[in-house]
Amino acid sequence: MGKEQILLGHGSGGKLSHNLIAEKILPFFTNAELAKLDDAAVVNIDGRRVAFSTDSYVVDPIFFPGGDIGKIAVCGTVNDLAMMGAKPLFLSSGIIIEEGFELDHLQKILTSMRQMAEEAGVDIVTGDTKVVPRGAVDKIFINTSGIGLVAQNISVSGHNARIGDQIIINGPIADHGITVMANREGLEMDVELRTDSAPLNHLVQKILDCAPEVHVLRDPTRGGVATTLNEIAIQSRVGIKIYEAELPVSPGVQSACEILGLDPLYIANEGKCLIFCAREKTGDIINLLKKQKYGAGARIIGEVLAESPGKVYMETLIGGQRIIDMLAGEQLPRIC
Amino acid sequence: MGKEQILLGHGSGGKLSHNLIAEKILPFFTNAELAKLDDAAVVNIDGRRVAFSTDSYVVDPIFFPGGDIGKIAVCGTVNDLAMMGAKPLFLSSGIIIEEGFELDHLQKILTSMRQMAEEAGVDIVTGDTKVVPRGAVDKIFINTSGIGLVAQNISVSGHNARIGDQIIINGPIADHGITVMANREGLEMDVELRTDSAPLNHLVQKILDCAPEVHVLRDPTRGGVATTLNEIAIQSRVGIKIYEAELPVSPGVQSACEILGLDPLYIANEGKCLIFCAREKTGDIINLLKKQKYGAGARIIGEVLAESPGKVYMETLIGGQRIIDMLAGEQLPRIC
Numbered sequence: 001m002g003k004e005q006i007l008l009g010h011g012s013g014g015k016l017s018h019n020l021i022a023e024k025i026l027p028f029f030t031n032a033e034l035a036k037l038d039d040a041a042v043v044n045i046d047g048r049r050v051a052f053s054t055d056s057y058v059v060d061p062i063f064f065p066g067g068d069i070g071k072i073a074v075c076g077t078v079n080d081l082a083m084m085g086a087k088p089l090f091l092s093s094g095i096i097i098e099e100g101f102e103l104d105h106l107q108k109i110l111t112s113m114r115q116m117a118e119e120a121g122v123d124i125v126t127g128d129t130k131v132v133p134r135g136a137v138d139k140i141f142i143n144t145s146g147i148g149l150v151a152q153n154i155s156v157s158g159h160n161a162r163i164g165d166q167i168i169i170n171g172p173i174a175d176h177g178i179t180v181m182a183n184r185e186g187l188e189m190d191v192e193l194r195t196d197s198a199p200l201n202h203l204v205q206k207i208l209d210c211a212p213e214v215h216v217l218r219d220p221t222r223g224g225v226a227t228t229l230n231e232i233a234i235q236s237r238v239g240i241k242i243y244e245a246e247l248p249v250s251p252g253v254q255s256a257c258e259i260l261g262l263d264p265l266y267i268a269n270e271g272k273c274l275i276f277c278a279r280e281k282t283g284d285i286i287n288l289l290k291k292q293k294y295g296a297g298a299r300i301i302g303e304v305l306a307e308s309p310g311k312v313y314m315e316t317l318i319g320g321q322r323i324i325d326m327l328a329g330e331q332l333p334r335i336c
Numbered sequence: 337m338g339k340e341q342i343l344l345g346h347g348s349g350g351k352l353s354h355n356l357i358a359e360k361i362l363p364f365f366t367n368a369e370l371a372k373l374d375d376a377a378v379v380n381i382d383g384r385r386v387a388f389s390t391d392s393y394v395v396d397p398i399f400f401p402g403g404d405i406g407k408i409a410v411c412g413t414v415n416d417l418a419m420m421g422a423k424p425l426f427l428s429s430g431i432i433i434e435e436g437f438e439l440d441h442l443q444k445i446l447t448s449m450r451q452m453a454e455e456a457g458v459d460i461v462t463g464d465t466k467v468v469p470r471g472a473v474d475k476i477f478i479n480t481s482g483i484g485l486v487a488q489n490i491s492v493s494g495h496n497a498r499i500g501d502q503i504i505i506n507g508p509i510a511d512h513g514i515t516v517m518a519n520r521e522g523l524e525m526d527v528e529l530r531t532d533s534a535p536l537n538h539l540v541q542k543i544l545d546c547a548p549e550v551h552v553l554r555d556p557t558r559g560g561v562a563t564t565l566n567e568i569a570i571q572s573r574v575g576i577k578i579y580e581a582e583l584p585v586s587p588g589v590q591s592a593c594e595i596l597g598l599d600p601l602y603i604a605n606e607g608k609c610l611i612f613c614a615r616e617k618t619g620d621i622i623n624l625l626k627k628q629k630y631g632a633g634a635r636i637i638g639e640v641l642a643e644s645p646g647k648v649y650m651e652t653l654i655g656g657q658r659i660i661d662m663l664a665g666e667q668l669p670r671i672c
Contacts, residue, residue: 029463034462099342106360
């Protein structure tokens with residue numbers, strides 16, 4: 001029998017990723033912050049609550065409708081900080097480039113990074129650039145890490161979902177992953193697909209100004225809404241029910257999913273946010289979101305239950321219920 | 337004529353890297369901190385001085401005598417923070433793994449990361465793991481970013497070298513780069529070569545306790561002592577003279593350099609620190625260093641002059657002078 005190897009599915013963001021991290025990586029680094037497995041750690045620096053997050057971007061292709069690797073590298077880390085209730089302040093940029101990469105392409109990517117940093121209001125203050133020989137990396141990979149400040153009155157975490165909470169999303173799902181997949185596969189569509197990649201920090205700040213007591217904020221990236229909700233159900237030890245009739249999926253994305261044989265619930269988003277809050281606040285939040293650039297499609301898609309802690313159910317269109325599990329395999333490698 | 341491409345030499349840490357960053361990357365991100373091009377940015381977070389740094393590690397081979405990619409990934413970022421006079425506190429870990437990578441190897445690397453984090457007294461609080469298909473990355477790349485706290489009375493920067501300063505190094509040069517190169521080339525040596533990779537933060541803290549007014553701390557990694565001194569000469573607009581007779585090179589490293597046709601002044605170190613301080617403090621610092629685990633070989637290797645600002649000269653063994661330029665080409669790809 002061969003030695004145990006890392007599989008492509010270990011990077012899916014789904015169940016195999018979850019197991020790899022929980023069983024093979026976390027045991028090496030025992031500290032309370034990392035163990036929380038939130039989008040960012042919140043650490044104490046001399047009395048200040050500082051959020052700290054990192055993400056590596058390996059998307060293929062590097063340019064796709066509505067964005068590129070530089071755009072998602074900045075927005076992704078900005079969003080990870082925002083999902084902890086932090087105001088993102090500073091980003092790092094660690095770029096690994098394959099020898100022979102076109103300088104024009106690098107500059108196009110850097111332009112996207114600058115534009116997104118400007119929109120988010122963050123500064124890229126430190127960086128590192130490595131060049132490796134041809135074949136040692138596929139074109140370009142980018143790591144961004146970020147730091148932000150969390151106000152003293154904010155306590156947002158995947159562990160904080162409460163029974164009775166309603167679950168809001170700020171718009172249609174699966175746009176990013178389907179756009180990248182369709183582009184990679186050369187799929188011709190009548191409707192235009194575009195990534196939803198966007199910096200959500202200003203939108204999150206408005207939510208927190210309106211409802212500082214929000215319980216959970218989480219961006220459903222790799223593994224999609226289904227996997228993210230499963231993570232929250234496990235972390236908060238609650239049951240989650242979502243309503244199939246309320247899940248927003250654009251017609252183009254729906255068609256592409258059908259052609260590609262993919263379920264939009266498992267497809268990565270780069271500009272979406274799941275918001276868990278008490279029922280009496282959801283009306284205000286929905287009203288607020290609908291006025292925002294990245295919140296026009298906001299709606300309530302589910303609720304938190306006492307039954308079946310750690311599980312996610314969907315109330316189907318025909319009134320039945322089915323379990324929504326984490327992404328199981330390697331559905332979409334290199335999607336972000 | 338083809339389009340302009342990224343060359344391997346752009347990642348050398350030498351002159352081409354310097355030009356790529358200064359001319360092609362920095363113009364996209366204009367902010368005072370990044371423009372300083374120090375080992376880490378020092379930013380203000382709600383009244384606290386926070387150092388923030390990032391580095392990607394792409395070393396080949398991933399295991400080598402005395403260390404591995406995990407060891408240098410933690411030590412390198414700890415050292416970048418320490419070189420700004422910061423107390424390193426928290427690290428992130430962004431790992432990109434090639435499909436099929438052996439889990440045993442991953443766990444060996446994670447063990448090194450844990451050991452070094454423990455020695456340095458930092459916590460790895462946030463992480464990201466991506467798996468990419470075979471051929472999309474060579475084995476494993478690791479990005480670490482780090483944050484640390486800078487005391488209010490500390491002002492260390494590559495811009496702060498002053499005329500009359502003496503330059504101290506904490507031990508022999510070129511051990512890391514030569515060990516990796518010799519290992520990669522399968523060079524058989526009578527003497528054992530070992531990386532000098534080590535976390536220098538405790539040593540730096542002792543230096544700062546002894547002499548908080550130290551002007552420059554910098555670890556001569558890619559591009560070696562020669563390139564690092566050139567960067568400091570440019571940043572501080574001073575001339576630098578080093579003494580060939582005082583440059584510490586171990587006999588094994590010297591032999592390997594001769595066989596490989598390499599100059600130890602241009603070879604990467606992973607556990608060395610250049611210290612610039614006023615002459616009246618150097619005796620105390622040398623005495624202190626000699627008692628430390630990573631400072632036994634400390635000595636004065638040069639001084640800062642008013643003449644020839646931006647240039648580095650070497651006083652040779654035979655009493656002549658020659659210019660020591662930045663690393664010009666692509667001497668050692670994937671050395672860290």
